[in-house]
Amino acid sequence: MIEVKDIYKTFGDNEVLKGISATFQTGKNNLIIGGSGSGKTTLLKCIVGLHEPTKGQVFFEDENFTEMDFTERVPIRTQIGMLFQNSALFDSMTVEENIMFPLNLFTRQSKQEKLERANFCLERVNLKGKNKLYPAELSGGMKKRVGIARAISMQPKYLFVDEPNSGLDPKTSILIDELINELTTEYEMTTVVVTHDMNSVMGIGDHIIFLHQGQKWWEGPHKEIAHTDNKELNDFVFASKFMQAAKSKL
Amino acid sequence: MFQSLGKYILLLQLSFKKPEKFSVYWREVMLEMVSVGIGSLGIISIISVFIGAATTIQVAFQLSSPLVPRSIAGSIARDSNILEFSPTISSLVLAGRVGSSFASQIGTMRVTEQIDALEIMGVNAPGYLISPKIIAGVTMVPMLVIISIMLGITGGYIACIVTGDITPADYIMGVNDGFDGLTVRVALVKAFVFGFIIASICSYQGFYTSGGALEVGQSATAGVVYSCVWILFADLMITSIML
CATH class of the missing domain: 3.40.50.300 (P-loop containing nucleotide triphosphate hydrolases)
Known part of the structure; x- marks a missing residue:
């Protein structure tokens, strides 16, 4: 609350x-x-x-x-997970790197575990297999979904x-x-x-x-x-x- | 002005807070070093060779007296390159190339809410974005200046071969004659300070951008202009203190 x-x-x-x-x-x-x-x-x-x-x-x-x-x-x-109005994805990173970014900084998970979590989040927002795309290659709706995937990657409250x-x-x-x-x-x-x-x-x-x-x-x-x-x-x-x-x- | 100075100092303090995870910051430092160092090598090489060559020709032109040995042109060109042309001209060019890139990159991140996204995640945004750039600046600019000095002297040698104003042997004799290591130390101190000025001022301008594309461009311009002014001021101060 x-x-x-x-x-x-x-x-x-x-x-x-x-x-x-x-x-x-x-x-x-x-x-x-x-x-x-x-x-x-x-x-x-x-x-x-x-x-x-x-x-x-x-x-x-x-x-x-x-x-x-x-x-x-x-x-x-x-x-906290947050989805911004313009998604605010890090444009120098791929979709996968965007989702793994908070995991890299705040968890001690292995690379394999982080990758699995990123794949799970992507699957959850129906973007399976889009790991290697850059934000510039995504449509507006896809950017929002990647933004949501990044927001939930740390299992926020x-x-x-x-x-x-x-x-x-x-x-x-x-x-x-x-x-x-x-x-x-x-x-x-x-x-x-x-x-x-x-x-x-x-x-x-x-x-x-x-x-x-x-x-x-x-x-x-x-x-x-x-x-x-x-x-x-x-x-x-x-x-x-x-x-x-x-x-x-x- | 004092408000801006205070914001600049506070931003630098935040930039050097303990990183959340060293390995992630280390990767950023490496990327920035490659961007600043390798990315600027081409332009620095070109300007160094040409300035070195032009300096040698001009010094040779002015040494018309038969009482002055021709080899002195090599000594003057060497010291001019080491003390002034390589550190200062290279840094002014780097302010344009690297500084504008820093300011526009951070400024774009600000106006597209990417910096907000970092802060929401609990990331110290100044530390993550600015400290790798400053570290890259203070390490890579001195390295580029050393390369610039070598290429500047080489440029002078090429000018001697091409124009024949001075014989290459006289030039080499002059370059070797009366070399004082202090000049290189002065050049490295200048390069270190200039690297810090370029990275910190341009990052500051980018970090406090607000608005849109127009303001990002203005921040980049302001970053380059302020960096150039402070480089010239620092050049004068270091020269007067160390020599």
């Missing part, structure tokens, strides 16, 4: 996050949704320590992550995903969502997904936090999203005519 308490984040005069508190539950897909500039990615980066909150605290289980220095954070960070569907076609988006969902259940991970894709919200949103203007505006499961009278949330979720038409069936 991850808990954020009263998180504020300011960049110069711009207050991006304004006192957000939330709990992200274990074994569930926790979605952070909201319009562009609402502070979703900033919140995610504050949770994982890429940004230091101006005020507030982040707890992984009962450990206060915010108060730890870089070295103290390493044991928690080795339990926490999975963070930033905009998993950006730049992907609807079919590939659904495949990525299903993969995230399956892995969350399989490894009993605390998964936090930042998205504004409504398919993801309706498909895998076990627990949704809606941000608006840097504040938490709504929280609940996806089943309740169609029945809320929260105006900002309704404006966001049912912005398209397709979603408006689908609302009556939800």
